[in-house]
Amino acid sequence: MKVNFYTSLREYNEKKGEFDKAIQSVIEKGNFILGEQVTQLEKDIQEYTGAKHAIGVASGTDALVIASDILGFKDGKEVITSPFTFLASASCIIKHKGKPVFVDIDEDTLQIDVNKIEEKINENTVGILPIHLFNQMSDMDKIMEIAGKHNLRVLEDAAEAFGMRFKGNSGEYRHSGTIGDFGVYSFFPTKTLGGYGDGGMIVTNDDNLAQLVKSYRVHGASKKYHYDFIGYNSRLDTLQAAVLSVKLKYIDEAIKKRENIAKLYIEGLKDCKNIRFPKVKGDQHQVYYVFNILAENRYELAEYLKKNEIGTSIYYPMPLHLQKSFQYLGYKKGDFPVAEKIAQEIIALPIYPEMTTEEVEFVCETIKKFYRK
Incomplete structure (x- = not known):
């Protein structure tokens, strides 16, 4: 018996009519860049996760890079994270000439060992980047406590964690990505919510941070051809948003x-x-x-x-x-x-x-x- 590690074909064949209709609707209208399907998906992600803002970008990696830039994870500043993760979780810091400072993982959970974070903090530390991997979230109560104590920013790498929820001291379940300053999701095809290509999203509960992301994803523009920042060309594709909207229903x-x-x-x-x-x-x-x-x-x-x-x-x-x-x-x-x-x-x-x-x-x-x- 052949068992594929992953295949998208079974899901597509089950819901072929819905996927085809969603894709065709984008093609027929010709609104391929930040079309209405992107706006709708952003609203639906906000509702599903409880985040105040959700902003679609081109990939989970771009989401990390943009969020790191905005939070000041750059120019020699130090950010504490785990060495047991995908490259993008640390390369997003290096891209801006920041310095990732690694902390070992907990052998039981494979998450960052929160008991070792504080010993790595110094006057040059500006943030913590926990990564929610392998079916569970990091101990966000402890991480947010440390961040508050030392005035650090928190970027949750929830690229693999869409749908995960953590019940901490608040007494209620909170969705991955919605606890720190920023959270990011990846919509790479194999993900729990995956598209038919690359895609990502940044979530935040901060109005000012959300506005910055919306500007940074379109080259740093505040309005067309008016640039307040040196930003990025990173927008969630309308075709991918259409596919993801079908999947989000299920x-x-x-x-x-x-x-x-x-x-x-x-x-x-x-x-x-x-x-x-x-x-x-x-x-x-x-x-x-x-x-x-x-x-x-x-x-x-x-x-x-x-x-x-x-x-x-x-x-x-x-x-x-x-x-x-x-x-x-x-x-x-x-x-x-x-x-x-x-x-x-x-x-x-x-x-x-x-x-x-x-x-x-x-x-x-x-x-x-x-x-x-």
């Missing part, structure tokens, strides 16, 4: 299906002593954008699954502090032992709403067969 159903698949994996692999699951801490609403396991002999397992036509991915095989592009920061092997250890064990299994029970069972049986060899 997002809760899609998240529920992902949860059911995750439960099948947990049940199917619970007796496999060679793997373990990351733990969720705190009261959180998960979305299972990915399903990671921590596995013995990870590389050999990945090859075995590949030979059996099961798609996998590794998020992430090398922490950022060991990447060639970050060598100038002066970090070395052993500086962040937990991140380095997890990078040798983690592997993501296929998960998307249209997966069948038979496919999940096949993946589980194949993994167990590998460890019985």
